[in-house]
Amino acid sequence: MTQLSQLSPQPLWQIFEKICSIPHPSKHEQKISAWIQQFATELGLDVKEDKVGNLIIKKPATIGMENRKGVILQAHMDMVPQKNNDKEHDFINDPIEAYVDGDWVTANGTTLGADNGIGLSASLAVLASKDIQHGPLEVLVTIDEEAGMTGAFGLEAGWLEGDILLNTDSEDEGEVYMGCAGGIDVNIELPIEWEATDTTKSAVNVSLNGLKGGHSGVDIHLGRANANKLLVRTLSLLDIDFAIANLQGGSLRNAIPREAEVTLVIDGQDKDTLVNALKDINSLFLAELSKVEPNILLSLTDAPLPEKQLAKVSQSAVINSISGCVNGVIRMSDTIDGIVETSTNLGVVLTNENAVSVKCLVRSLIDSARTNTQNMIASTFSLAGASVTFTGAYPGWEPKDDSEIKDILRETYQGMFGTLPKIMVIHAGLECGLFKDAYPHWDMVSFGPTIRFPHSPDEKVKIDTVEPFFNLLVEVLGNIPNKN
Structure with missing residues (x-):
């Protein structure tokens, strides 16, 4: 997997390489949770685990941005464990064998875990950076998204202080999701x-x-x-x-x-x-x-x-x-x-x-x-x-016509790439709909790099979409407005 750590942006890919080395199928997230907590503690950040196993990591605003609206970066820590019939692999104990295959990163006979490992890596890379400008920042890492959304169901009010949630669990670069199906x-x-x-x-x-x-x-x-x-x-x-x-x-x-x-x-x-x-x-x-x-x-x-x-x-x-x-x-x-x-x-x-x-x-x-x-x-x-x-x-996540973060992300995307992103609703389930119970005031969007065939051993992430996704995330953090 050393090929992965040479990709750009290196901090993100190095974290993803580490995530691939730690077994983390749904219902068995203890090892990845322990590593994330150690990662945050070594950075000197406040990290807490709620009663269902979600992690909340808080990072203070960079100097001069203390009055910006608080942002929550959100990803889930589990992955779908699927393998080809002829592949010997124990998802509870074996690492994912990720490798570069042309323009993509994929895995050897199993799911890759780019869903949602790339989004998780991006969130942790922001926490580790000393250069990224942002207001008050929280990272919410949920458990068991793929096998019941237990983490999202169990999220309680009062743990998080931010106003805007950036979900990183979408799978088409250039598309911004404002709603999703219920199930x-x-x-x-x-x-x-x-x-x-x-x-x-x-x-x-x-x-x-x-x-x-x-x-x-x-x-x-x-x-x-x-x-x-x-x-x-x-x-x-x-x-x-x-x-x-x-x-x-x-x-x-x-x-x-x-x-x-x-x-x-x-x-x-x-x-x-x-x-x-x-x-x-x-x-x-x-x-x-x-x-x-x-x-x-x-x-x-x-x-x-x-x-x-x-x-x-x-x-x-x-x-x-x-x-x-x-x-x-x-x-x-x-x-x-x-x-x-x-x-x-x-x-x-x-x-x-x-x-x-x-x-x-x-x-x-x-x-x-x-x-x-x-x-x-x-x-x-x-x-x-x-x-x-x-x-x-x-529940489904109903689109919000007057979303401020949607407008910020759309304008930021156009300024960076010269074209408007597609504003979409996804048929897959996202955790955003469940967050509304505990945090009805959150203004939410979901975006991510291009991932193909998630939940199957053909899963792969397109390399040249990861850096634009991460750069967009960084730029949006810098464009968050002040509190009223």
């Missing part, structure tokens, strides 16, 4: 019954691999295939007798699933028929989706014969309900051109002892549309006898 988790438990396996049968594993996956908010409009949906569709197309012994796919409700696998019990004499059927179905999928998913691969391997298999009534319920579950873009926005209004991602399928568990994440710019979509999903699975619960609901 909710749909948790399905579909009861199942088992029966003993016929010992004269054979077992095989059928795997679906090669999909691109991606962020279920940022990438949902690209039409990428969902491995869970495709594999269950495969089962519905088979013309042989089979029984499901295990079905699983995806690992995160906010990542479009790239891989799924099912263990089938079949007559041994049907194996060749199954192999040929999988080839035909693979060709069918490629004929439909090859422009988006050119590497779809259905494959078959032998498996040990399990002791039990799903009863026929349970198997039908699983196949029919997952087949019928809505997935992908539900509706495009009528008011914001080119932006998804409502979507859903069937992110995880897992077979347990007593049920098949399914997790979906619904996002929408409109709360009533989100409610309608979650109820559609619940209705589909309820018909199959499943129990459905809704958890983790978070």
